[in-house]
Amino acid sequence: MVGVSPAPSAHGAFAGELVRRIRMSQPRRRAARGPSNIGVEIDSDRTRVIQPRRPGSEEIRRALEIPHLGGAIDSSALRNALRGFSGRDAVVAPPSDELELRPVRLPRLEGDELREAARWEAASALGVDGADLVAEPIVVSGQPGEDGRMEMLVIAGRASRITSLLEPLFEAGLRPIAVEPGFMAAARVFTRRSRRDAERDEVRLVIEVGMEGSWLVVMRGDAVVFAKSVKIGASDIHREISRDLGISESEAVSTRIDAVEERLDGLVLEAVRDCVRRSTRPIVEEASMALRYATVSARLGRARSVHVSGPAGRSPGLAEALDAAFPGVPLEIDHVLDAHLDADPTISGCGGASSWVRAYGLAIRPSVAREIAA
Template sequence: MGLVGIDFSGDCVRMLQMRYKNGVWSVNAAAARTCDLQDDLQDLPRLTEWIRGAMSAAGFTAKRCVVVLPREHIKVQSVRLPQMAESDTRQAVRWEASQRFGIDPDAMEVDYLATGAQLQGQDVRQELLLIASESERILPLLRAIAESGLRPIAAETSFTAVARALSLRLRREADQDTVRAVVEMGRTGTTIMVLRGDQIAFCKPLTFGGVQFDVAASEHLGIDLVAAREIRTARIASAASKNTTGPIDDAETDRAVYESIRPFIEQLTKEITLSLRYYGVTFRGHAPKFIILAGPEAQEPHLARMLEHSCKLPVKTDDENESLTNLLPQIHSLLNRMPGSIHAWAATIGACTRELPKRARSENSERAAA
């Protein structure tokens, strides 16, 4: 059996374990916490007990896990460094992260991703993504997970996990010519990416997400934040399922919510458009052919339409094989309740497929190319 993915990047804790057999990925076990994520992060002993209980009740069979960290615990920035040996690069990355993020180099966890993107002109520096966090923010969480009986082998960001989930069929060298833009939108932030095959070639984090939409709707409608969140959640769920019943049918409320958050959607689409233009003039290679919206907030009604109009590119909610969408009924069955949008599970799917079997990589790539 594969790894357990445990995701803290959304509005609650999600756990997933998948298996690969006869060319098909399927869900082996799933669990989701109904408690608000911030409550769990403030009470780690209670979180430990819930994970321990979920492992037993939901039938998880693995102990090794990959943790998707809370977005607010992570700092990300792109840098350009001279070509150098890996050991020298790691030293340079630690220094750069300390300087840029203002964190003591002895009190942080830091890693980097080499995008492989080639700059235009004669610039031969390497483009890297710095990923850092203060140790005191993530180590207690990892210890709490370990005390539940799981064994964390890696911790990562939501955007790297989402990129992996959307690239399970694009692992070959030849797939580097398949270029897509991905907008991963969460509660407290959004990440704009360009993927070449399964590799992140460009990444830009933004500091606003669903929380800002909730606040705007609350103020515009004159209701409390919890009620505004519930209305927006219903709208997102309805849009994701193409359901024509429920709160989304209240055209007056739907219009009022849209008017309240439209300035934020316009700002987001502008940022995405500018980022894709920047990628096109800064780096060599093909431009994205389409945009994929991912993440728990990505199905906000009207976002896809406005993004298509601004970027002049098709906007999708999954890959051409609907790899994520096809997993939703299985998660629903295992949870015995509606799990919400599949995009809320994208990072969890990516985490538990971090160690992709060689057989799966080969077979999935061949099938995608057929």
């Protein structure tokens, strides 16, 4: 292993080398020192940046949202907006469609040998050139099967694409120290207290409802044991509302937000609830199968709770559908964290707490040594 301390202007070739080697798995925990990491969530049309006051704190030092101009991050606008942040270390989540997740079975290898096997396994599964792929395996089975292989999830992305996303961050003065999928960051938020021995084996289901798709993540303590994407998101809800109420999709967006913020009642609210239930039915069905896998196939025991986040996670009707699908498994909301997030005017004015869970989860990623594989 070698340490790196890239200069603020480091980008281009260095960024390419960084993302080829950077580790995307759950980090080794170290005592938090200095300022918190800066969480950077790159979405298709905007980038969210957030920093807690202290490592792991629920109080927010600063948050900002930068719309993309011409489909890309404006490094100058980001540099100017970063005033008020402390430090430069950033944990970054690229857009969801830049990373692929594949279940695989691999021999019981370790370190770089396992990472290399995962990279070529992912390249074969995706039908792409392994030379331009960065991959990270997550072991999800406790013991190898009869064939000596372990069940794993492999997260993979094209190094060239991730490089192009990181370059504006370097140019703006940030120092990306880790890249990870947004769904892992979101799941971390709801399991951040699972380091206590009493909660280490508790099973939770985290459902993240995004704009174009959703993620289901089953956690045991703070470890991922199952993850799956569902191609249903807020845009599907908006189309359903538009068709049902005979309004434009932009009006449907406003109508759903009004329903979330309790500005609707009567027949219109009930119609929105019905639209949400119909359009999110595949999410609920897949979530039910995910919990069945955890309790039956993986023998992890009964789930302790379900958590919902994302831009459309609070849509009326979804909670009721989940309650009906998982009787006896409570749908939990972290009201304390929500209050801290919504106390920031940028967050409250840009989608509210549930839209910032990913970015916050990136920022509270446990501190790691600034290292990449040699």
